[in-house]
Amino acid sequence: MATLGYAILGLLAQEMLSGYDLTQRMRGRVGNFWSARHSQVYPELARLEEGGYVTHRVVEQQERPDKKVYEITAEGLDTLKEWVVQPPSPKPTREELVLKAYSIWLSDPAKAARLFRNEQRRHEEQLASYEETRAWMEGEWGEDLARPETSRFASYATLRRGIIYERGYAEWCRWVADSVERAPEPAGEREEKSQ
């Protein structure tokens, strides 16, 4: 089964959801480390149902279009449990900004500094948003966060990864921007500029 399948099973293990709901979730907590569009979700749900990992029933709604609510099966839950403790297949990290950094020596320092300063801000904002959620979780879920058998602990754990990730990313962007800004002008320009 594809990883996306396990992402969906992981969400359905916590609550019954429609394809639309699942797609929304893929922008949130889980979505920050595994995202998918609805065009991927709906076909994957069909495959999961064909494999016997989930079932659905149509729920008629008055104020909205009807929906299909999916539920994880016992087989789906077993499969998910097994997958969770298997070592992940090592997949290469791809960060476009690091690639840009690799060629930064070719660029105009002022433009490069602007780029990395902007990225720094973006990651600091994401970090601040995560920290808010963290404060909320710690206040609201206090006791559960020390209990690894609760789904709240699991949500908190993924959030902590997000915090560490964004903090590190912002720190690195700041270092690059600082380095580029602090640097003396190259020899050619220096002659024209230094007193």
Next chain:
Amino acid sequence: MATLGYAILGLLAQEMLSGYDLTQRMRGRVGNFWSARHSQVYPELARLEEGGYVTHRVVEQQERPDKKVYEITAEGLDTLKEWVVQPPSPKPTREELVLKAYSIWLSDPAKAARLFRNEQRRHEEQLASYEETRAWMEGEWGEDLARPETSRFASYATLRRGIIYERGYAEWCRWVADSVERAPEPAGEREEKSQ
């Protein structure tokens, strides 16, 4: 142009390389944040050449098969320079282990602890390897590392991202493993195990 194209141009901006060489580089410094197999590299080189971004000449070798050595053109260099300072298109981070963490509450704590302890070790080893390279660079390239107009600075910058990334990843794995290990057994098992 696809991001892979810029990865290749970034390497060719530093030195002339064959497709084989490029593929090897994709496992190293650049490869840690953008990797590709030779089956992607060769067609991409053909596309780059068709677009006028690179040229090649065949180099005959005595002790090895002949090879095509690629060189970046002025047009390729210009395109690369422009791309470097453009904001990166935001692409979702995908980390399978974080997804596993999201469903960790379903799993056997002992197995989960083993998994995260192993991953912690893997990232600590990668970190140690990066730190070695860092020490070497700082000793060998000392002065250049403060000069953003050098390719050495750029290589050092990507390395620093690697160090921060691995340090954070290892830290998070340790926290998860610790949390799972420190936790008291759920009520059911505790009765059978406590003295």
Next chain:
DNA sequence: GGTAGATATGTCAAGAGTGACATAGTAGAA
């Protein structure tokens, strides 16, 4: 002479992921 391994270049099928296209029900505002 055979054969294993590194070097070197390529193709192809299949899967994962994106963005656009398509349809439809419902609510609320203009």
Next chain:
DNA sequence: TTCTACTATGTCACTCTTGACATATCTACC
């Protein structure tokens, strides 16, 4: 009434990426 926006489900073409298949050169060893 029309238009917009949100809910809801689906398909399709295209790109990116992987893994397998394919071929060939050259060295070193048995």
